[in-house]
Amino acid sequence: MKTFWCTVLRLGALLSTLMLNSAWAAAPSAILLTADRVWTGDGQIHRGWGVLISQGKIAAVGPIAQLSPPADTEQIALPGKTLLPGLIDLHSHVLLHPYNETSWDDQVMKEAVEYRTILATRHAADTLQAGFTSLRDLGSEGALYADVAIRKAIDAGVIPGPRLSVATLALVASHTYGPAARNFRPDMDVPHGAQEVSGVDAAVKAVREQSSHGADWIKLYADYRTGPDGSSRATFSQEELNAIVRTAHDSGRRVAAHAGTDEGMRRSVLAGVDTIEHGYGGTAATFRLMAERKVVYVPTLTASEAVSEYFQQHVRGTAPTPSMQAAASAFKLARQLGVIIGCGSDVGVFKHGTNVRELAWMVKLGMRPNEALLSATSVAAEVLGKGNELGQIKAGWLADLIAVEGDPSVNIGALEQVALVMKGGVLYRRPALK
Numbered sequence: 001m002k003t004f005w006c007t008v009l010r011l012g013a014l015l016s017t018l019m020l021n022s023a024w025a026a027a028p029s030a031i032l033l034t035a036d037r038v039w040t041g042d043g044q045i046h047r048g049w050g051v052l053i054s055q056g057k058i059a060a061v062g063p064i065a066q067l068s069p070p071a072d073t074e075q076i077a078l079p080g081k082t083l084l085p086g087l088i089d090l091h092s093h094v095l096l097h098p099y100n101e102t103s104w105d106d107q108v109m110k111e112a113v114e115y116r117t118i119l120a121t122r123h124a125a126d127t128l129q130a131g132f133t134s135l136r137d138l139g140s141e142g143a144l145y146a147d148v149a150i151r152k153a154i155d156a157g158v159i160p161g162p163r164l165s166v167a168t169l170a171l172v173a174s175h176t177y178g179p180a181a182r183n184f185r186p187d188m189d190v191p192h193g194a195q196e197v198s199g200v201d202a203a204v205k206a207v208r209e210q211s212s213h214g215a216d217w218i219k220l221y222a223d224y225r226t227g228p229d230g231s232s233r234a235t236f237s238q239e240e241l242n243a244i245v246r247t248a249h250d251s252g253r254r255v256a257a258h259a260g261t262d263e264g265m266r267r268s269v270l271a272g273v274d275t276i277e278h279g280y281g282g283t284a285a286t287f288r289l290m291a292e293r294k295v296v297y298v299p300t301l302t303a304s305e306a307v308s309e310y311f312q313q314h315v316r317g318t319a320p321t322p323s324m325q326a327a328a329s330a331f332k333l334a335r336q337l338g339v340i341i342g343c344g345s346d347v348g349v350f351k352h353g354t355n356v357r358e359l360a361w362m363v364k365l366g367m368r369p370n371e372a373l374l375s376a377t378s379v380a381a382e383v384l385g386k387g388n389e390l391g392q393i394k395a396g397w398l399a400d401l402i403a404v405e406g407d408p409s410v411n412i413g414a415l416e417q418v419a420l421v422m423k424g425g426v427l428y429r430r431p432a433l434k
């Protein structure tokens, strides 16, 4: 009897091994994507091309007849669609949600970091579904190091989301950032939206601290609404900025500067930052300096529109408010003067998963759709320091790809109709089987 049961058990074990093996055997070793058009990131549309993906990377791209897929390759045909590299948003806040739902002050002061982190997992999933496969997340806005944990969960495959480059707490000059002390009893201590530092030593120490906790980027606020009348003024001194940038660069990290005033921008550029965020008040002289030094401009045009909607009764599609006009003029001036422009929206201020609004704005203000696509793919990948693995459909590059309905190099609105999303060779969205 004992022998009988042993045999049954052995047979069972053998059967499950066989089933496991057959499950492995059934998984294709490669995926071949074919679409009406392939936009590889070199600015051209290729017809009759396909992309072969294997082991998380792009194995080959070219005319379909010239590709040699293995026998068990899964083929996904995408008629009517365009394949392009996964999109990149260079300015996001996955730990924020729109201010017309909850004010920024209330998010920072009243929402638990745990709650904000749970919301952020939803935001990350929505972003990926919308075709954005990488984000540079510029500050947790009071949610401590939660961005590092979210990045870890995404990388480990625990939750779906884009590749994240995170800035953690961000650096602000002491007593310059929100929630603003003037709105509270003077003896009240409210949570801070970023790490407050004054002086070169404290600034250097904070850069090292954030780096050690997992920051990929250092984000600083070069100006803020600290003037007696609430106007924006430069906050950090030149010496403080120089020290922050030097320390970050020494550690192999790049620096993003929030700067809306010309003085904040100028000081940041002189200090050697890598990108300027917003830049609505930039003069020709400062944009020229940026062009010369190849400092990238991230215009965040959608944030300007969203804030106008929330606080100035702006109705989308109607005449722009003065702040939107300032953003539009800065964008046009920067383009005229040859400043490199990277796509960054400040999403979080507005709804996650609608990042594509930024590309629509750039086109509305004069960019050709092709240029806008480059700013959200190969140009953005260079900004991230990942120009040799992301932002193009190229053999050997990571398989971050999307397919959209129609041709976004002619009509940028096509990006709103995402049919397929792949990150690292894994499909997160695919057309329904007919």
Ligand SMILES: [Zn+2]
Binding pocket: 091, 092, 093, 138, 346
């Ligand atoms: Zn921001």
